[in-house]
């Protein structure tokens with residue numbers, strides 16, 4: 001079972017305008033979607049849709065926390081959250097004619113006792129893989145993530161910003177940086193595919209067993225102990241890119257739960273992301289047939305190591 005820990009969940013509010021945004025103007029629309037979000041929660045939703053066993057955990061509080069909990073229940077996603085006194089946040093994505101605006105709140109204050117309860121919750125669930133996804137709310141530090149990593153006999157995956165990846169200390173199974181997170185984690189400039197490979201290999205050398213880099217329209221890379229694999233992105237219509245990186249990691253983790261190879265896990269990541277970018281916000285698209293019925297993505301070996 002995969003336990004996904006989202007320290008900083010959110011109600012994701014995705015709102016669409018057919019015009020460019022302007023200051024001093026009231027823009028109005030009928031097109032708004034509210035979903036339960038936060039990177040770990042998205043992974044729980046996508047992994048469950050990929051027929052792997054997942055439970056969502058983390059901190060929830062207030063009305064938005066109740067919304068997230070109720071939505072997960074309604075969608076049949078197992079959950080085991082720590083209830084906090086402060087309010088879970090609301091994150092807004094504005095899709096306008098002039099682009100995609102992402103507005104994220106830093107989140108509620110977490111107390112040391114909340115972290116203790118989270119560690120106990122993780123231990124009680126006895127997952128074989130524990131994923132920590134997304135930003136850390138005020139009051140929670142990277143040493144708390146290392147503590148979670150060491151608190152049980154599980155493989156630990158992280159879907160966190162590059163500035164976090166640079167500082168983590170425990171032994172990690174997999175991390176999933178995007179291009180800018182690769183740059184932030186390594187201090188390198190990451191523009192070309194070759195730059196991405198070198199930065200991902202540097203992270204692997206720092207102790208991540210797998211580095212799964214999501215590169216948007218350029219697909220994804222997987223660095224393993226033995227090789228560097230690459231998979232192109234599918235050419236699909238993009239509604240928005242929210243949750244795309246979470247989808248790449250979800251495909252990878254679900255494939256590992258199903259006992260698939262490294263190449264198939266990378267392929268499943270890219271195929272899952274191709275479906276997720278086609279729906280608004282972090283809604284879950286149809287994913288059951290992702291590996292069997294989809295055009296096969298050709299995975300190539302960039303280099304053996």
Ligand SMILES: O=P(O)(O)OC[C@@]1(O)O[C@H](CO)[C@@H](O)[C@@H]1O
Nearest residue numbers: 010037038039091104134135243
């Ligand atoms: O502020 P964070 O924790 O870095 O990111 C949170 C978030 O933007 O990421 C998800 C998409 O990946 C959304 O569901 C959510 O709103």
